[in-house]
Amino acid sequence: MTGGLFAMSAYPEREPENDLTITSDGYEVRYADALNPNDARRQIDGQLSAIKALVDRSNQQIRLATSVSAIRAALNASAFAVVLHMEGAEAIDVDLSYLDTLYDHGLRSLGIVWSRPNIFGYGVPFAYPRSPDTGPGLTDAGKRLVKRCNDLGIMIDVSHLNERGFWDVAALSTAPLVATHACAHTICPSTRNLTDRQLDAIRDTDGVIGFNLAVNDIRADGNLNDDTPLDVVVRHIEYLVGRVGIDRVALGSDFDGAVMPREIKDASDLPRLIETMSKAGFDQADLRKFAFDNWLRVFGLTWKENGAVVSHATGR
Numbered sequence: 001m002t003g004g005l006f007a008m009s010a011y012p013e014r015e016p017e018n019d020l021t022i023t024s025d026g027y028e029v030r031y032a033d034a035l036n037p038n039d040a041r042r043q044i045d046g047q048l049s050a051i052k053a054l055v056d057r058s059n060q061q062i063r064l065a066t067s068v069s070a071i072r073a074a075l076n077a078s079a080f081a082v083v084l085h086m087e088g089a090e091a092i093d094v095d096l097s098y099l100d101t102l103y104d105h106g107l108r109s110l111g112i113v114w115s116r117p118n119i120f121g122y123g124v125p126f127a128y129p130r131s132p133d134t135g136p137g138l139t140d141a142g143k144r145l146v147k148r149c150n151d152l153g154i155m156i157d158v159s160h161l162n163e164r165g166f167w168d169v170a171a172l173s174t175a176p177l178v179a180t181h182a183c184a185h186t187i188c189p190s191t192r193n194l195t196d197r198q199l200d201a202i203r204d205t206d207g208v209i210g211f212n213l214a215v216n217d218i219r220a221d222g223n224l225n226d227d228t229p230l231d232v233v234v235r236h237i238e239y240l241v242g243r244v245g246i247d248r249v250a251l252g253s254d255f256d257g258a259v260m261p262r263e264i265k266d267a268s269d270l271p272r273l274i275e276t277m278s279k280a281g282f283d284q285a286d287l288r289k290f291a292f293d294n295w296l297r298v299f300g301l302t303w304k305e306n307g308a309v310v311s312h313a314t315g316r
Contacts, residue, residue, distance in 0.1 A: 001267055002292065003071060003081030005109055005180060005210075007257075008047040010040035010090050026222055029126035032116035040090035041098065048105055051082065064106045067305045068296055083299075085157070085180070088114035088123075094141050096148050103152050108303055109180070110149060111157035112142060112165070115192075120145050124162040128222035129189035132198075137164035138172075146172045153304030158182075159192075159210075166198055175302045176207035181252035183217045184239050190217050196243065203244035208298045210252025211237055211290075213260050226262040230276040233261055237277065237290075246286050250294040 012035060019030040055062050058080075065071045065081040074081040084106045092098045099110075113123035120142035122135045138146070146169055149156050156173055157180045158166050170177055179202065185193040194202070194209070202209055212218070215228045218236050240249045253260075255267060263272050274287055282290070 001080065001270075002075050003065065003083065004267075005083045005085040006051065007085045007087045007111075008044050008051075009087040009114065010035055010043040013039070026128035026130075027126075028130075029115075031125045032114075032123075034117050035088075035090040037090055037093065037119075040088075044086065044091040044102075048084075048102075051084065052105075055082065066106050066108055067303060068300045069305060071296065071299070083108055085109035085111070087111040087157070087160070088116070088118065089120050089145065090118045092120075092145070094119055096145060099145070099148060099154075100152070103154060107154060108299075109155040109157055111159055111180070112138070112145065112161055112169075114160050121165045121168075122162050123160050124191045127191045128216070130191050131163070131189075132166075132185065132191045132193070132195065133163040134191060135162055135164065137162070138168040143168065143172055150174045153302060155299065155302045159212075162191075163195070163198070166194075166201075170201050170205070176205045176298050177202045178207045178210070178298055178302075179252075180210040181212040181214075181254040181257075182209055183212050183214075183236060184243070187236055187239055188217055188220055188222055190222055192217050199240070199243050203248055206248070206298075206301065208248055208250050208294050209240055209244065210250050210295075211240065212258070213253050213255075213264060214258030215261055216259065218261075224259055226259055228261040230261060230263050230273060231280075233273065234276050234280045238280065246282075246289055247294060247297070249290060251291055 021028045055064050060079060062080045062082060063074045065074060065083055071081045086107060089112050113121050115123040115125055121138040124132050124134050146156060150173055155178055156169060157178055158169055159179045159181050183193045185195045215226055216222050216224045218233055219228055263269060277287060
C-alpha cells in the first residue's frame with residue numbers, strides 16, 4: 001500500500017430504526033433523513049483534526065498529499081500518501097465558503113451526496129433490483145458546487161448520486177467523471193451501480209471507476225453474503241474493463257463502509273485480488289494501472305498544481 005483516498009463523512013446521531021425492508025425479489029432501505037449542517041460541520045472539523053494529528057505524529061511516514069508530485073514524493077520516500085476525500089457535502093454551506101476552507105486544509109476529492117438528500121442534490125437510496133433513476137438531479141446550489149470544484153481542482157465523486165444528478169454533473173463539469181466506489185448495474189441491478197450509459201460517459205471523459213468491493217453490489221443476486229469468491233469479483237472487473245478499457249478501472253474498495261468478500265477482510269488481503277486478476281489474464285501493466293496508475297492519471301487531469309492542471313498521457 002502506497003496511499004489511498006481517506007473519506008471524512010458525517011452521520012446522524014441516531015440512525016433510523018427498521019430501515020431495511022426485504023421484498024419478494026430483493027431489498028429496500030428507507031431514504032435517510034438530511035443532516036443538520038452545523039452538526040455535520042462539527043463532525044468534519046473533528047475528523048480533519050484527527051487526520052492532521054495522525055500525520056503530524058507520523059514523523060513524515062504518513063503525508064497529506066494535495067498534488068501528484070506530492071504522491072510521487074511520498075512513494076519515493078516509502079511514506080504513505082493520504083488523499084483527503086469527503087463523502088457527502090452536508091457540512092458545506094450554500095455560499096461554499098467552507099469548501100474553500102476544506103480545500104486550504106487539503107481536500108482534493110468530494111462526493112456531493114451520500115445516500116440521503118442535502119442542499120446540493122439527492123443521494124440514491126439503497127435498493128435491489130432497481131434503476132438508479134430515483135429522483136431529481138442537482139439543485140442550483142449543487143450546480144454552483146460543481147463549478148467551484150472545477151475552479152479549485154477538487155475531484156468530484158459521482159458515487160451515491162442518483163442518475164439525474166450524475167447527468168447534471170456530466171453536463172456541467174469540465175473534469176473527467178469519477179466514481180470512487182461503484183460497480184456495473186448490468187451485472188448487479190443495485191441502485192448504487194452505474195448503467196452502461198453512465199459507464200460510457202465516464203469512459204468518454206477519460207475518467208475512472210473505482211471498483212467497489214461491497215459484495216451486495218458485485219453479486220448478480222445482490223445478496224449481502226461475504227462468501228463471494230474472488231473469481232466472481234474478477235469477472236465483474238472484467239466486465240467493466242471490457243466496457244470502458246483498462247485505463248479507466250481502478251481499485252475503489254469501500255473498506256469500513258461495506259461487507260467485503262471473505263478473502264479480502266481488509267487492505268492486507270488485496271494481494272489475493274491482484275493474484276486472482278493475474279491468473280485471469282491481467283498482465284503486470286494492467287495490474288499497475290488498476291492498483292495505482294489510473295488514480296494518478298485522473299488526479300493529474302483534475303487537480304491543479306501551481307495553478308494549472310497537470311497533463312498526463314491518457315492511454316487512449
